Amino acid sequence: MINYPIKRKTQNKTNNRANLGMTLENDIETTNQYYLINDIAVIHKKPTPIQVVGVSYPARNKAKIVEAYYKTPSTTDFNGIYKGRYIDFDAKETNSKTSMPLKNIHLHQIEHLKQVASHGGIAFLIVHFKQFNEYYILPSAILFKYWDLQNDEKKGRKSIPYQTFKDSAYPISFGYIPRLDYLKVIEQHYFAK
Amino acid sequence: MINYPIKRKTQNKTNNRANLGMTLENDIETTNQYYLINDIAVIHKKPTPIQVVGVSYPARNKAKIVEAYYKTPSTTDFNGIYKGRYIDFDAKETNSKTSMPLKNIHLHQIEHLKQVASHGGIAFLIVHFKQFNEYYILPSAILFKYWDLQNDEKKGRKSIPYQTFKDSAYPISFGYIPRLDYLKVIEQHYFAK
Numbered sequence: 001m002i003n004y005p006i007k008r009k010t011q012n013k014t015n016n017r018a019n020l021g022m023t024l025e026n027d028i029e030t031t032n033q034y035y036l037i038n039d040i041a042v043i044h045k046k047p048t049p050i051q052v053v054g055v056s057y058p059a060r061n062k063a064k065i066v067e068a069y070y071k072t073p074s075t076t077d078f079n080g081i082y083k084g085r086y087i088d089f090d091a092k093e094t095n096s097k098t099s100m101p102l103k104n105i106h107l108h109q110i111e112h113l114k115q116v117a118s119h120g121g122i123a124f125l126i127v128h129f130k131q132f133n134e135y136y137i138l139p140s141a142i143l144f145k146y147w148d149l150q151n152d153e154k155k156g157r158k159s160i161p162y163q164t165f166k167d168s169a170y171p172i173s174f175g176y177i178p179r180l181d182y183l184k185v186i187e188q189h190y191f192a193k
Numbered sequence: 194m195i196n197y198p199i200k201r202k203t204q205n206k207t208n209n210r211a212n213l214g215m216t217l218e219n220d221i222e223t224t225n226q227y228y229l230i231n232d233i234a235v236i237h238k239k240p241t242p243i244q245v246v247g248v249s250y251p252a253r254n255k256a257k258i259v260e261a262y263y264k265t266p267s268t269t270d271f272n273g274i275y276k277g278r279y280i281d282f283d284a285k286e287t288n289s290k291t292s293m294p295l296k297n298i299h300l301h302q303i304e305h306l307k308q309v310a311s312h313g314g315i316a317f318l319i320v321h322f323k324q325f326n327e328y329y330i331l332p333s334a335i336l337f338k339y340w341d342l343q344n345d346e347k348k349g350r351k352s353i354p355y356q357t358f359k360d361s362a363y364p365i366s367f368g369y370i371p372r373l374d375y376l377k378v379i380e381q382h383y384f385a386k
Contacts, residue, residue, distance in 0.1 A: 042308045044268055049240035050258065065243065065261040075237050079272060081281075084313030086274040115235045120277030 024091045024128045027179045028078065034178035035082075041183055043080030043087055049073055075112045082183055083191065086121035088113065093128040099159035100127055100138075102150055110147050113140045122190050126172070126182055129162065136169035137185050217284045217321045220372045221271065227371035228275075234376055236273030236280055242266055268305045275376055276384065279314035281306065286321040292352035293320055293331075295343055303340050306333045315383050319365070319375055322355065329362035330378050 025045070035041040054067035076090035090109055094100045105125075113123040123140035142164065149156045170185045218238065228234040247260035269283035283302055287293045298318075306316040316333035335357065342349045363378045 036308070039308075039311070042305070042312055042314075047240040047242035047264075047266075050243045050245070050261070052243070063263055065263070066259060068243070068258040068261055070256060070258070071240075073240075081279040081309060081312045081314045084279070086277070086279040088274075112235070115229065115232075116274060118232070119235055119274045121235075121274045 024093050024126070025077070027174075028091055028126065028182075031178040031180045031182065032078075032080075035183065041080060041082035041087070043078060043082065045077050046073070046075070046079070072106060072108070074108050076109055082122075082186065085190075086116070086119075087186070088116040088121050089124045089126055091126045091128070093130055095130050096159075097129070097131045097162065099161045100129075100165070101159045102147060103158065105143075105147070110144070114144060117141075117144075122186060124186075126180070127165065127169070129165070133174070134165075135172040135174060135180060135182075136165045137172060137182060137189075138165065138169045139189075142168055217286050217319070218270070220367075221284055221319065221375075224371040224373045224375065225271075225273075228376065234273060234275035234280070236271060236275065238270050239266070239268065239272070265299060265301070267301050269302055275315075275379065278383075279309070279312075280379070281309040281314050282317045282319055284319045284321070286323055288323050289352075290322070290324045290355065292354045293322075293358070294352045295340060296351065298336075298340070303337070307337060310334075310337075315379060317379075319373070320358065320362070322358070326367070327358075328365040328367060328373060328375075329358045330365060330375060330382075331358065331362045332382075335361055 029045055032041075032043045032045070035043060049071040050068050051071050052065050052068045054065070056064050056066050058064055076088055078090065079086070079088040081087065090105070090113075092100065092104050094104065116123040117140050125138040125140075125143060127136045127138050128134070129136075138160070142160070146157070146160045146164075150158055170189055172180055172182050172185050175181060222238055225234075225236045225238070228236060242264040243261050244264050245258050245261045247258070249257050249259050251257055269281055271283065272279070272281040274280065283298070283306075285293065285297050287297065309316040310333050318331040318333075318336060320329045320331050321327070322329075331353070335353070339350070339353045339357075343351055363382055365373055365375050365378050368374060
């Protein structure tokens with residue numbers, strides 16, 4: 001049940017771990033387990049949506065799925081509750097040193113985060129700039145601003161500049177236990193007022 | 194995107210729809226779509242968790258899952274936000290006329306609902322007594338009481354009596370649009386104070 005975090009080696013700028021796409025997600029899931037075990041918050045990753053087409057029954061009580069396809073998620077990957085507040089976010093990684101491309105984000109994820117924010121939830125992205133090994137909480141208001149402007153000929157652009165993260169997002173420090181204490185940052189910016 | 198609800202025929206006590214297990218879930222999902230479209234709440238069903246074992250790539254960009262298995266969910270099926278509050282519930286159907294068997298519920302679902310309740314979320318079950326075509330919101334406190342007592346030799350039992358639903362749960366009326374207006378009932382019992 002408990003996956004104890006494994007101390008990771010110091011990373012060089014060249015990231016040589018095999019399963020890059022899963023790393024941020026795993027770090028968040030490990031952190032969520034820490035939150036759950038220590039009764040800090042109840043936040044889970046939603047399962048990946050899969051469309052099942054074919055099932056066979058090789059053993060009496062065991063369904064074996066033999067044909068299925070990945071579906072596009074209709075919401076974000078993570079949600080739950082912290083101190084009575086609804087929390088909702090997605091995790092994004094980029095190799096870029098200059099910006100986070102907006103094409104990493106689906107329209108329905110934006111729509112979902114807007115709905116969450118308008119109903120009083122805490123909505124954000126956790127963004128990992130892999131080349132710097134830096135993690136940020138990007139408040140949804142900043143995300144929406146860039147998203148809504150992206151097709152504006154004068155002010156629009158297809159990405160959020162790294163400098164915007166430096167100036168306006170909230171850094172998360174990478175640690176041992178928990179690995180990515182993002183709720184500490186949420187606490188500072190959304191609760192401590 | 195929008196599944197308009199289809200007016201259903203009056204049901205006799207003999208329920209002859211083919212896909213019984215999916216009905217309550219579909220009614221809730223249709224209701225959730227109504228809530229979303231009308232900006233009342235943001236509540237989604239979580240995808241069914243599936244363990245993917247084998248994937249093939251018949252076309253260049255299309256992964257085909259060729260071996261996978263259903264996993265036991267680690268949480269409930271539904272969660273989201275209503276009026277700033279975190280909402281979390283599962284849906285259960287029973288053919289029994291006398292009680293809802295506790296074996297319909299997994300231990301980790303109970304643990305999850307307890308965690309949610311202790312962090313200030315609104316946790317409950319929606320229970321459908323199919324033989325009566327009656328729907329109830331069962332507050333988590335009642336569920337926990339029966340769950341925790343079930344192995345008590347004197348007071349314990351393996352089910353929650355139908356009479357307890359009549360006495361202490363909150364009925365949901367079945368309608369046209371939305372089909373199962375459970376948030377109206379939540380509003381009355383958790384908000385109107």
